């Protein structure tokens with residue numbers, strides 16, 4: 378199985394975290410998001426352990442909560458001693474409502490509104506990652522108005538694009554995020570942040586992409602950022618902290634083999650140490666921001682099969698009771714997934730199907746021409762590795778209710794997000 382929390386029991390049913398998925402579907406209905414708490418906690422611990430091992434404990438993993446956001450996940454992250462990356466007033470509000478420590482929150486975003494920045498300052502959010510000059514000026518003004526000093530990071534575009542399986546080093550990256558190095562904008566921003574009253578420029582941040590399998594782009598990004606830090610140091614601008622972002626790839630398809638996280642940490646830490654020595658820099662305090670790799674492999678989505686439609690010579694559509702409203706990633710990115718007939722998980726996967734959702738939209742597909750165990754109406758399908766960017770990217774298109782999220786721990790399940798009702802859908806209608 379692609380995730381360690383998945384198995385097949387003696388009944389031939391798929392299990393997650395020791396719970397039988399067929400029983401979960403019967404108890405909570407479908408569609409149903411299921412997450413395994415042990416897998417989530419293990420991922421956090423492995424990131425923390427490798428920071429201890431390779432940076433002598435001088436660092437902190439921040440959970441990128443856009444991957445999966447609800448109160449319970451912030452409680453778990455707080456218990457695991459993680460920091461958190463939030464990107465909106467809504468994520469910030471949720472984190473605080475769950476009692477997540479404000480000082481361990483990094484607030485990101487390329488266009489934080491003044492209301493969002495005010496909320497962050499009022500609630501003593503630890504760090505604001507500034508994206509642009511306008512924001513630096515706004516922050517300085519708000520700091521004066523509110524009698525606050527603000528810990529600021531600058532988001533830098535290091536000129537490395539790792540969005541595909543092959544990374545490229547470009548002179549000038551076209552991105553809405555952050556300050557460009559090549560044009561001198563990043564340097565100008567550092568000077569501005571250093572000089573503006575109320576701001577304390579403590580760190581630099583970069584994020585080179587998501588679902589990345591190679592280690593080299595991360596190393597190159599670290600090197601570029603440290604060289605920039607050394608340049609600033611010569612100007613008298615001391616930067617003590619470095620956030621290297623997230624983006625570590627996970628296994629969606631059986632043929633994918635991502636690097637273990639500690640291999641990534643070891644190699645990047647080697648680059649950090651070597652570059653610091655060459656540039657005569659003190660090793661900065663290191664942050665990383667994994668999202669997908671913490672929750673992605675820990676989640677699955679369960680559906681009930683409705684119609685099975687064979688179009689001879691064309692393809693077989695298996696229609697499920699969810700679709701792009703709970704998982705828009707195939708429609709958006711042609712994302713790969715493994716699909717299993719959960720109640721026949723012990724059988725061979727020799728039925729080639731296209732899994733279709735129930736929206737009025739031909740592109741509402743979860744996977745095309747994929748091999749699953751034979752299935753018929755009433756069977757339970759499981760789509761694997763849906764823990765990241767599924768629930769958080771869900772919608773109410775066609776007025777379809779969002780499914781509940783159930784957390785499993787050692788075979789026991791509990792609802793952590795209730796499913797929406799039709800009344801919920803009309804709650805704000807006048």
Ligand code: LLP
Nearest residue numbers: 441584587588623624625666667668669766
């Ligand atoms: N830090 C920053 C600044 C980010 O922008 C992101 C992701 C992360 C950390 C976490 O990256 P991760 O470790 O999860 O790869 N909706 C897309 C993914 C968008 C990622 C955006 N930024 C998807 O479904 O694949």
